[in-house]
Amino acid sequence: MQAVSVRDDIVTQCEAITTGESDLIANLANISALIFDQFEDINWAGFYLTRGERELVLGPFQGKVACVRIPFGQGVCGVAADSQTLQHVHDVHEFSGHIACDAASNAEVVAPI
Structure with missing residues (x-):
């Protein structure tokens, strides 16, 4: 049951910090900071954005240096x-x-959104 309350708490906090802000990059930056801050034992939390037809490009994140470009289907x-x-x-x-x-x-846990 605790995982549900942690999830609900993070969703509530994400809604609070993004409400009224329309800039995607600003919102992703704050969400990555929130996730990084709320979970123990993680070294990276962030986003890759689809660029072109089949490539991910590093977006806002918190943590250690990351790969900049990742082709679809790899990693x-x-x-x-x-x-x-x-x-x-x-x-x-x-x-x-x-x-x-x-x-x-x-x-790693990766969720496409």
Whole structure:
């Protein structure tokens, strides 16, 4: 039950910090800061934006330096973008095609929006 309350709390906070602001980049920047601040043991929280037909480009984030461009279908983020499905990878070192932008990353959750 605690996960639901944490989720609800973060959704409520996201709504509060984005209400009345129409700028996508500003909103994504604040949301990434909120997520990074609210969860322990993460080293990155942020967004990749679709650019062109099949490429992700780094957007607002908090945390360690990240890859700037990721083709659809490559790495966890690229697979999520290509399949339009949530990816929850417990051990990225066992993920076929993992892109090691940061050696400290061991797990990833990627949600296409």
